[in-house]
Amino acid sequence: MLGTLFLVFLKMGCISFGGGYTVIPMIERDVRFYGWMTDQEFQRVVSLAGMAPGPIATNSATLIGFDIAGLPGAITATAGMVLPSLVIIIIIVAFLMRFRDHRVVKAFFYGLRPAVTALIIYAAIRFGFISQSGPYLTWSTLMTLLITAGCLYGVLKYKLHPVVVIIASGFAGIILF
Incomplete structure (x- = not known):
């Protein structure tokens, strides 16, 4: 079991371009595949x-x-997740910084942006509706979309600090739900 945990999260750590939210759909897929958790x-x-x-x-x-798997499982899964990043950071510092202005390297990272954006949007949609078993358009869905729109508006228009947005969302949830 620990070996499987390590390999699953090692794979996730190797392909986690764009931050943690881009990996959530992949983690969900493997968690479901191995039957480790319900939705x-x-x-x-x-x-x-x-x-x-x-x-x-x-x-x-x-x-x-x-x-x-308890504490050993937590340590094993965490080690699998962070080991690739540690190795990649060491490689970047040692070698790739010399080539950071190279046209191909720049083009590669610009090409990753749309994929990362799509995976973040997918994670947000999947996470927002994961518990929906009935119709998607419910009071809860509408209020969630309203809070989401308000957060996005506050961040883009008024440059609100994320902590303010999170706290305001919590209070909106208390009021609306």
């Missing part, structure tokens, strides 16, 4: 991981590992 359990893990300090993907790996 609702996974949603709770992602919620807790998002509220905890640190990267959401690493926090998710830690919580999933702990849920599956």
Whole structure:
């Protein structure tokens, strides 16, 4: 079990371009494939991981590992998730910084932007509707979209600090739900 945990999260760590939210759909796929958690359990893990300090993907790996195999599972899954980043950072510092202005390197990273954006949007949509088993257009869905639109408007128009947006969203949730 620990070997599988390590390899699953090692794979996630190797392909986690764009930050933790881009990896959430991939983690969900593997968690479902191995039957480690239900959709609702996974949603709770992602919620807790998002509220905890640190990267959401690493926090998710830690919580999933702990849920599956206790403390050894948490350590194993976390190690699998962070090891590729550590190796990549060492390689970047040692070699790629010399080539950062090279046309091909710049083009590669510009090409990653649309994929990263799409994966973040997918994670947001999937996470927002993961517990929906009935119709998608409900009071809860409409209020969630209203809060989302308000957050986006506040950040873009008024340059609100993310902490203010998060706290305001929590209070909006208390009022609307």
